[in-house]
Amino acid sequence: MTESASGPSSPPAIEADGLGWTYAGRSRPALAGLTFRLEPGRTLLVLGPSGSGKSTLARALAGLVPHTLTGTWRGRLRVGDMDVETTPARFLGERVGLVFQDPDCQLVMARVDDEVAFGLENRGWPRARMEARVPEALAQVGLGGFDLRGTATLSGGEKQRLAIADVIAARPSLIVLDEPTANLDPPGMYDTLEQLAVLARRREHTIVLIEHRLEAALPMADDVLLIDDEGRQLTFASADSVGRRAVSLLRRSGAWVPGAWSGVDVPAAGIEAAAETIAARPVRRPEQALLQAVDLGLDYPSDESGAHRALDGVSLEARSGERIAIVGPNGAGKSTLLFVLCGLRRPTRGRVGLRSIAGAGGGAGGAGEKLRDPSRLRAGEIASRIGLVFQDPELGFVARTARDEVAATELAARSGRGRALPPPDSDGVLARFGLGELAGQDPFRLSQGEQRRLSLAALIIRPPAVLLLDEPTFGLDRRGTESVMTLLDELRATGQAQLLATHDPRLLPHCDRVVALDRGRVVFDGSPERFLAEPPYSPAEPWRSGTGSAAGLALAAGTGSAASAGPAASAGPALAAGAGPAAGAEVLR
Amino acid sequence: MSLVPASLGPIRPAFLTRVTPAARLIAGLTWLVAAIVTLDPIVPIRLTLAAVAALVFWSGLPLRRIPRRMAPLGFAILSLTFFSIVLAASNGDRSLAAVLEIGPVRITAPAVSAGLAIGLRVVVIGLTTLLVFGPSDPTRMADSLVQQWHVPDRFAYGTLGAMRVAPFMADDWAVIGAARHLRGIGAGSPASRIRDAADRLVVMLVAAIRGAERLALAMDARGFDSGVRRSHFRELRVTWRDWLTIGVAFGVAVAAVALPR
Numbered sequence: 114m115t116e117s118a119s120g121p122s123s124p125p126a127i128e129a130d131g132l133g134w135t136y137a138g139r140s141r142p143a144l145a146g147l148t149f150r151l152e153p154g155r156t157l158l159v160l161g162p163s164g165s166g167k168s169t170l171a172r173a174l175a176g177l178v179p180h181t182l183t184g185t186w187r188g189r190l191r192v193g194d195m196d197v198e199t200t201p202a203r204f205l206g207e208r209v210g211l212v213f214q215d216p217d218c219q220l221v222m223a224r225v226d227d228e229v230a231f232g233l234e235n236r237g238w239p240r241a242r243m244e245a246r247v248p249e250a251l252a253q254v255g256l257g258g259f260d261l262r263g264t265a266t267l268s269g270g271e272k273q274r275l276a277i278a279d280v281i282a283a284r285p286s287l288i289v290l291d292e293p294t295a296n297l298d299p300p301g302m303y304d305t306l307e308q309l310a311v312l313a314r315r316r317e318h319t320i321v322l323i324e325h326r327l328e329a330a331l332p333m334a335d336d337v338l339l340i341d342d343e344g345r346q347l348t349f350a351s352a353d354s355v356g357r358r359a360v361s362l363l364r365r366s367g368a369w370v371p372g373a374w375s376g377v378d379v380p381a382a383g384i385e386a387a388a389e390t391i392a393a394r395p396v397r398r399p400e401q402a403l404l405q406a407v408d409l410g411l412d413y414p415s416d417e418s419g420a421h422r423a424l425d426g427v428s429l430e431a432r433s434g435e436r437i438a439i440v441g442p443n444g445a446g447k448s449t450l451l452f453v454l455c456g457l458r459r460p461t462r463g464r465v466g467l468r469s470i471a472g473a474g475g476g477a478g479g480a481g482e483k484l485r486d487p488s489r490l491r492a493g494e495i496a497s498r499i500g501l502v503f504q505d506p507e508l509g510f511v512a513r514t515a516r517d518e519v520a521a522t523e524l525a526a527r528s529g530r531g532r533a534l535p536p537p538d539s540d541g542v543l544a545r546f547g548l549g550e551l552a553g554q555d556p557f558r559l560s561q562g563e564q565r566r567l568s569l570a571a572l573i574i575r576p577p578a579v580l581l582l583d584e585p586t587f588g589l590d591r592r593g594t595e596s597v598m599t600l601l602d603e604l605r606a607t608g609q610a611q612l613l614a615t616h617d618p619r620l621l622p623h624c625d626r627v628v629a630l631d632r633g634r635v636v637f638d639g640s641p642e643r644f645l646a647e648p649p650y651s652p653a654e655p656w657r658s659g660t661g662s663a664a665g666l667a668l669a670a671g672t673g674s675a676a677s678a679g680p681a682a683s684a685g686p687a688l689a690a691g692a693g694p695a696a697g698a699e700v701l702r
Numbered sequence: 703m704s705l706v707p708a709s710l711g712p713i714r715p716a717f718l719t720r721v722t723p724a725a726r727l728i729a730g731l732t733w734l735v736a737a738i739v740t741l742d743p744i745v746p747i748r749l750t751l752a753a754v755a756a757l758v759f760w761s762g763l764p765l766r767r768i769p770r771r772m773a774p775l776g777f778a779i780l781s782l783t784f785f786s787i788v789l790a791a792s793n794g795d796r797s798l799a800a801v802l803e804i805g806p807v808r809i810t811a812p813a814v815s816a817g818l819a820i821g822l823r824v825v826v827i828g829l830t831t832l833l834v835f836g837p838s839d840p841t842r843m844a845d846s847l848v849q850q851w852h853v854p855d856r857f858a859y860g861t862l863g864a865m866r867v868a869p870f871m872a873d874d875w876a877v878i879g880a881a882r883h884l885r886g887i888g889a890g891s892p893a894s895r896i897r898d899a900a901d902r903l904v905v906m907l908v909a910a911i912r913g914a915e916r917l918a919l920a921m922d923a924r925g926f927d928s929g930v931r932r933s934h935f936r937e938l939r940v941t942w943r944d945w946l947t948i949g950v951a952f953g954v955a956v957a958a959v960a961l962p963r
Contacts, residue, residue, distance in 0.1 A: 177919060181919070201928075202928060203925060206924070206928060210923075210924075211923040213920055213923075215916065217870070218913060218917055220866070221859070221866070221917070221920070222862070223840065223862075223866060224839065226935070227841050230935035231924060232924035233933075234933050235924055235925035235927075235928065235932055237930045237932060238933055240933060240935060240937055247935070264866075265866075279924065280924070283925075452880070455880075457880045457883070457884075492886045493886050495886065496886035500884055501880065501881065503881060505877075507905070507908075507909060507912075508877045509878075510905065511882055511901065521885065521887060522885045522887070525885065525886040525887045526886055557908055
């Protein structure tokens with residue numbers, strides 16, 4: 114511990130002067146003209162919309178840009194006394210630790226102690242020092258005693274804290290975290306931010322934190338760097354001086370701000386047209402249950418020593434036009450439930466029934482139609498009744514261009530018979546959702562936000578009666594989230610019932626009902642207002658509004674009164690806006 | 703579905719867990735050679751007995767757990783044995799007495815013997831794999847190959863990283879199939895099913911390559927293969943246990959082949 118006190122060195126921790134970077138093969142720069150100076154021991158929060166080059170800055174600080182990735186460099190960047198452009202990556206690597214977004218893509222070893230030691234081995238540390246340092250680093254992130262655990266058995270939050278232990282083990286002077294909480298459930302996010310706040314307060318390391326969620330990250334930041342979607346610097350200022358001006362800049366930039374979604378935000382240009390189409394309130398046919406699940410039970414395979422069932426007595430009904438949020442910690446059974454509801458897994462007990470919307474193009478549909486077991490439906494029958502959008506939209510793409518992707522379900526449903534019919538209007542759908550220019554693109558080449566929108570746009574022409582979504586907004590900034598919700602509103606207007614498995618408490622006010630799972634059981638079924646007021650989990654803090662309460666930190670003064678009073682207050686405006694079932698649409702307009 | 707245990711570290715501290723993986727690999731190879739160079743079933747039977755004894759007494763794997771670990775090979779063992787017996791050339795030799803005759807199918811004693819010899823060899827290969835890889839996790843194997851045989855870091859730890867990510871590919875395959883099924887795509891004629899499988903494979907490979915790129919970037923960010931000489935958190939030392947293991951294994955292999963049958 115004594116050694117690390119010497120961490121902060123004399124020159125500024127980071128000095129950027131006109132820094133720019135263009136990836137090989139791209140015409141637009143990822144970063145342009147960044148100029149700022151960060152003193153050692155301070156914590157810098159980097160904010161900006163998706164695609165603004167925040168990750169590129171993280172990679173540059175660690176020397177991956179320009180040394181591992183190829184492109185064109187401009188300007189100057191110094192980390193401590195090293196010039197990034199001319200210093201070999203391995204010298205930078207000794208000073209800079211980089212934590213990525215997805216914990217599953219950065220853990221290398223199967224066992225926790227090996228994992229922490231990996232970076233030290235690469236740097237040639239003697240064994241005796243490693244043996245002393247590994248447990249120390251684990252203890253610093255609250256993972257003391259985890260040495261012999263398998264990395265695959267850790268929860269998301271534990272994995273991300275392990276990734277932080279990996280980098281602090283080598284005692285870097287600079288730690289760079291690229292959206293470290295984007296993939297975590299509320300308790301994992303809470304854990305991770307709490308450990309980060311502790312780390313920031315110790316001031317042994319300079320920290321660069323990239324985070325969409327201002328309300329969670331601002332309290333621990335000393336300085337703020339704001340980048341726009343062209344990769345240009347909008348502002349660099351101390352966190353204390355970030356006042357209303359910066360908040361309005363942020364709103365425009367698409368980052369999340371405290372009390373976001375209070376309805377005053379201007380929707381992004383491409384989305385406005387789409388928002389027009391949801392002017393009409395969702396058509397509600399309250400009498401018709403499109404999905405009915407009765408007493409679902411699913412046992413884990415016998416060799417998994419699960420003390421609880423994957424699903425245990427879950428009953429659920431979704432009516433036309435209804436939007437239900439399914440929440441719960443990782444492993445609560447949310448994804449399993451979605452798989453059972455659409456017939457991809459058979460429950461051990463209970464049954465699921467689906468019906469198509471009366472009068473919809475499904476053919477046999479009608480108010481009197483019987484509920485059908487999804488696992489017995491033929492491929493041609495199932496698409497009209499239920500759809501599933503996965504957390505990772507990439508895996509769901511079925512075509513080579515965005516245009517074909519949007520038409521695919523319709524063409525499969527016609528299955529050759531409809532050659533005489535005009536082709537589906539894919540371009541029209543894409544244009545309406547701001548994807549018009551991308552019609553000829555390979556879905557795999559789109560950004561994360563574009564992929565999510567395309568996966569929903571692909572359901573517009575032939576919408577299923579029930580739509581299941583696994584983490585529909587995960588990893589998206591505010592602008593991305595808004596456009597996804599706009600699409601969902603349009604789909605709901607067809608009478609669709611929607612079930613969203615989500616970790617994002619900000620979506621709850623836009624749902625009609627919340628169903629909370631814990632260890633395979635339903636522990637709550639009621640209004641979002643009631644859920645947010647009294648989450649059925651312990652501890653309850655992470656589940657309250659957003660991450661405003663994370664790490665028990667109050668917001669810095671001057672960033673807006675709504676959020677500064679803590680979790681209950683920051684839930685206020687969102688709740689007021691989401692009071693009615695159709696309010697989601699209004700808020701988005 | 704793997705012969706290598708999913709649990710990490712030794713099941714219980716057993717003799718073979720304290721033998722370096724490289725020594726276990728050499729010891730195992732002597733048995734594989736012995737099993738392959740012989741044609742009769744006697745040698746594989748002897749080696750099978752020796753391997754089971756070694757698993758139970760020196761690697762700490764309880765007898766009742768062995769069948770489950772061998773299950774992935776079950777189909778291969780049974781089908782190989784069956785077809786080797788049924789299709790053996792000696793079945794057509796009318797000078798040999800038939801052990802079994804059902805209609806046109808005629809089976810002779812040499813065919814049974816040769817078929818059993820082939821099936822039992824696969825049993826020996828499976829059991830030896832358990833002895834070599836079972837007592838420690840894959841990380842130790844990579845450490846051992848790098849430290850003792852000077853296998854390049856990039857190859858050994860790169861492979862290790864890939865192995866850790868491999869289970870995600872199975873999940874991806876299922877998710878891809880589910881997505882297509884729910885959109886009503888891929889059903890129909892056998893030709894369209896084949897096309898569908900090819901499309902699924904492309905999507906899975908693209909996802910796998912993406913994952914590998916991200917992992918490689920994360921490894922580079924932590925200084926992997928940056929030109930610094932790597933040190934080792936777990937140093938493997940060659941001890942008398944290694945030499946004893948190799949010696950005993952070699953002795954058993956020679957005895958299995960040389961003893962009168």
